[in-house]
Amino acid sequence: MQEYEKLYYDVVIIGAGVAGLYCARHLPKSLKVLVLCKNEPWECNTFYAQGGISVARDKRDIALHVKDTILAGAKHNTPQSVEKLSRDSLIVLDELLSSGLDFDRDTHNNLSYTQEGGHSLPRIVHAGGDATGRILHTFLIDSLQHTLWKSACVVDLLIEDDVCYGVNVQTKKGMVQIYSNHIVIASGGIGGLFQYHTNASTISSDMQGIILEHGLELANMEMLQFHPTVYIGAKSARKHLISEAVRGEGGMVIDSCGRRFLFEYDKRGELAPRDIVARAIVDYCAKHKERAFLDLRTFTKDSFAKRFPNVFRELSACKLQIPEALVPISPAFHYCMGGILTDNTKVRGMQNLYAIGECACNGVHGANRLASNSLLEGLVFGKSAALEIAHNMRKKPARHFLKQEMVLEKEGDSKLKGIIRKIMWEKVGIIRSKDSLNTALGGIEVMLESNIGRMLKLRLLVCRNIIQSALKRKKSLGAHYRIN
Numbered sequence: 278m279q280e281y282e283k284l285y286y287d288v289v290i291i292g293a294g295v296a297g298l299y300c301a302r303h304l305p306k307s308l309k310v311l312v313l314c315k316n317e318p319w320e321c322n323t324f325y326a327q328g329g330i331s332v333a334r335d336k337r338d339i340a341l342h343v344k345d346t347i348l349a350g351a352k353h354n355t356p357q358s359v360e361k362l363s364r365d366s367l368i369v370l371d372e373l374l375s376s377g378l379d380f381d382r383d384t385h386n387n388l389s390y391t392q393e394g395g396h397s398l399p400r401i402v403h404a405g406g407d408a409t410g411r412i413l414h415t416f417l418i419d420s421l422q423h424t425l426w427k428s429a430c431v432v433d434l435l436i437e438d439d440v441c442y443g444v445n446v447q448t449k450k451g452m453v454q455i456y457s458n459h460i461v462i463a464s465g466g467i468g469g470l471f472q473y474h475t476n477a478s479t480i481s482s483d484m485q486g487i488i489l490e491h492g493l494e495l496a497n498m499e500m501l502q503f504h505p506t507v508y509i510g511a512k513s514a515r516k517h518l519i520s521e522a523v524r525g526e527g528g529m530v531i532d533s534c535g536r537r538f539l540f541e542y543d544k545r546g547e548l549a550p551r552d553i554v555a556r557a558i559v560d561y562c563a564k565h566k567e568r569a570f571l572d573l574r575t576f577t578k579d580s581f582a583k584r585f586p587n588v589f590r591e592l593s594a595c596k597l598q599i600p601e602a603l604v605p606i607s608p609a610f611h612y613c614m615g616g617i618l619t620d621n622t623k624v625r626g627m628q629n630l631y632a633i634g635e636c637a638c639n640g641v642h643g644a645n646r647l648a649s650n651s652l653l654e655g656l657v658f659g660k661s662a663a664l665e666i667a668h669n670m671r672k673k674p675a676r677h678f679l680k681q682e683m684v685l686e687k688e689g690d691s692k693l694k695g696i697i698r699k700i701m702w703e704k705v706g707i708i709r710s711k712d713s714l715n716t717a718l719g720g721i722e723v724m725l726e727s728n729i730g731r732m733l734k735l736r737l738l739v740c741r742n743i744i745q746s747a748l749k750r751k752k753s754l755g756a757h758y759r760i761n
C-alpha cells in the first residue's frame with residue numbers, strides 16, 4: 278500500500294491558540310517542535326478574546342479566587358486543578374510582564390483590574406482595552422521560536438494501544454504523516470456545532486471527534502456555556518460578542534420598556550454568572566414576548582470607545598450610535614467546559630498524548646466557567662504540559678502506519694452541517710428537555726448512518742456525545758439546564 282510523505286518531530290502541538298503557543302514557548306529550543314493550525318494562526322478563539330485574564334490579586338486572594346471558581350462551577354470542579362490554576366496565575370502573569378507583554382494600567386501606573394460576573398472582586402487584567410486576546414496572541418506568535426504550519430488540519434491521530442505515534446495532517450500540498458515523541462492537542466472548543474456562536478471559524482471539534490473514534494473519553498460535554506450578550510444584528514454565524522466587562526462596568530440589560538428584568542432572576546442583576554443571565558434573557562423574552570437590549574448610556578462615547586475599542590468599532594460598523602442606541606442582544610454558544618478527559622495535562626489512558634486549553638477537561642471549570650478563567654487555563658496548563666514533556670523526552674520505538682483511504686468531505690456535507698447547527702441550537706441549547714434531546718439524538722443518528730465525509734462524521738460523533746451526556750444528567754447543574 279502507498280505511504281504518505283513522513284516527517285519526524287520531538288513534539289507536535291495541534292493548535293496555535295494561547296494553550297498551544299504557551300506550551301511551545303516553554304519547550305526548549307533544542308527540541309524539534311512543530312505547531313499546527315488550521316487556516317491562519319489568528320483565526321482562533323484566543324485572538325477574539327476581549328475581557329481579559331483573571332489572576333489572583335496576590336497570594337492572599339488565591340483562596341477567594343478558588344472559591345469563586347468553584348461556586349461558578351457548581352462545585353463540579355476538581356479542586357486540585359482549580360488551586361493550581363489560581364496559584365500559577367501569579368507566576369504566569371509575572372512571566373508575561375517580565376517578558377514585555379504589558380497590560381492596561383491606571384493613572385498611578387498600577388495594573389488596572391476589572392471585575393466580571395461571578396468574581397468577588399476586580400481581578401481581570403486586560404490589554405488594549407478590550408483587545409486582550411489579540412495582543413496576547415500577537416505577542417505569543419511574534420516570540421514563537423519553533424516551526425509553525427498554517428492551513429494544516431489534523432485529520433487523525435496515529436494510535437496503537439496506549440501510545441500515540443503521530444498525526445495525519447491535510448495540508449495544501451496533500452496528506453502528510455508526522456511522527457512524534459509527544460503529541461499535544463490544543464485545538465480549542467466546539468463553536469462550529471451551533472447555529473449561533475461567538476467562536477472562530479476554525480473551531481469545529483475535529484480533535485474531540487478523533488478522540489471518540491479511538492475509544493478515548495470526553496468528559497462533562499453537557500456543560501456548555503452560552504454567552505448572554507452578543508449583538509444579533511450581524512448576519513454571520515460568529516456573532517459579535519459584547520464583553521462581560523461591559524456589564525461589569527455599567528452596561529445594563531433592559532427590555533423594550535427599559536425594565537432591568539435580570540433582578541427578577543438574581544439579586545446580582547447584570548453581575549450574576551453568565552448562565553443565569555443567559556437563561557433569564559431567554560426565559561423573560563419568551564414569557565413576555567419581549568426583546569432584550571444592552572443600555573450603554575452610563576458611558577460617554579469617549580469613555581466607551583477608549584475602554585472597549587473593539588466593541589465600539591464593531592457596533593459602529595453596524596451603524597449603531599454608541600452610547601445612545603439600545604443594542605439588541607441575545608445569548609449564543611460560547612465556551613465548552615467539557616472536553617478530552619485529562620489527568621492534569623495527560624489524556625487519560627495514554628502515555629504521551631496531552632490535551633490543554635479549551636479542548637481539555639481537567640476539572641478546572643466544573644459545570645460552569647468563571648469569566649476570564651480560560652485564557653488563564655491555557656497559560657497555566659500549556660506551561661505544565663511543556664514541563665512534563667521536557668522532563669520525559671525518551672524516544673519511542675519506531676512504528677509506521679500505512680496510508681488510510683479517507684474522504685474528508687462529500688457533496689451534501691455543507692447542507693447537513695447547517696442542519697446539525699440548527700438542531701444543536703434549538704434542541705441542545707440553553708434550555709433542554711428529555712424530548713428535545715431525544716429528538717436531537719434521532720436526527721444525529723440518522724445523519725451518522727448517511728453517506729458523509731470524515732470531517733462531518735467527527736462533528737456528529739461529538740454532537741452525539743454531548744446529547745448522550747445531557748440525557749444522562751437528568752437534573753440541572755451549572756450551565757446544564759433541564760426543564761424535564
Ligand SMILES: Cc1cc2nc3c(=O)[nH]c(=O)nc-3n(C[C@H](O)[C@H](O)[C@H](O)COP(=O)(O)OP(=O)(O)OC[C@H]3O[C@@H](n4cnc5c(N)ncnc54)[C@H](O)[C@@H]3O)c2cc1C
Pocket residue numbers: 291292293294295296297313314315316318320321322323324325326327328329330331409410429430431432463464465466475476477479480481483484518611612633634635636648649650651652653655
Ligand atoms: C469572542 C470570545 C471572547 C472571549 N473572551 C475571553 C476573555 O476575555 N477571557 C478569557 O479567559 N476567555 C475568553 N474567551 C475564551 C477563550 O478565548 C478561549 O477559551 C481560549 O482562547 C481557548 O484557547 P485554546 O488555545 O484552547 O484554543 P483556540 O485559541 O481556540 O485555538 C485553537 C487552535 O486549534 C487549531 N485547530 C483546531 N482544530 C484543528 C485541527 N483539526 N488541526 C489543526 N489545528 C486545529 C485552530 O486552528 C487554532 O489554532 C473568549 C472566547 C471568544 C470566542
